[in-house]
Amino acid sequence: MRCPRCNTENDNRTVCSKCGYFLYRANEQNRKKMTKSQRAAEDAKTVGKRAGRIFKIVWIIVTIIVLSAWLVLGMVALTGLLGK
Ligand SMILES: [Zn+2]
Structure with a gap:
């Protein structure tokens, strides 16, 4: 240059x-x-990065909910067994 x-x-x-x-x-x-398609590709990249970040957070929340649900179910099962 x-x-x-x-x-x-x-x-x-x-x-x-x-x-x-x-x-x-x-x-x-x-x-x-840059052509319009190239610019669109760049935009998609940044949007994809953001979506990936949001997806990660959602995934963590879902994992926590599922794990806590399993824990609660396990506790219920244990107390049910102990109650017998
Ligand atoms: Zn110079």
């Missing part, structure tokens, strides 16, 4: 090696060149 300020060639650097100019803006321009 060529620095827009001093015209120095900086391969994949984010900051110019000569003048320290941030080359992030050029990266943003590259991002805008």
Whole structure:
């Protein structure tokens, strides 16, 4: 990537090696060149990450409920056996 300020060639650097100019803006321009399908894929990735996080939390809650239900059932069974 060529620095827009001093015209120095900086391969994949984010900051110019000569003048320290941030080359992030050029990266943003590259991002805008992404096609709609590519952008949709990127959005799906971030949504997927969020969904995965929510799914994890839901999974933990379900596991806790199931485990506590099993514990309660076990306790009921034990007290029933002891009561006999
Ligand atoms: Zn520069």
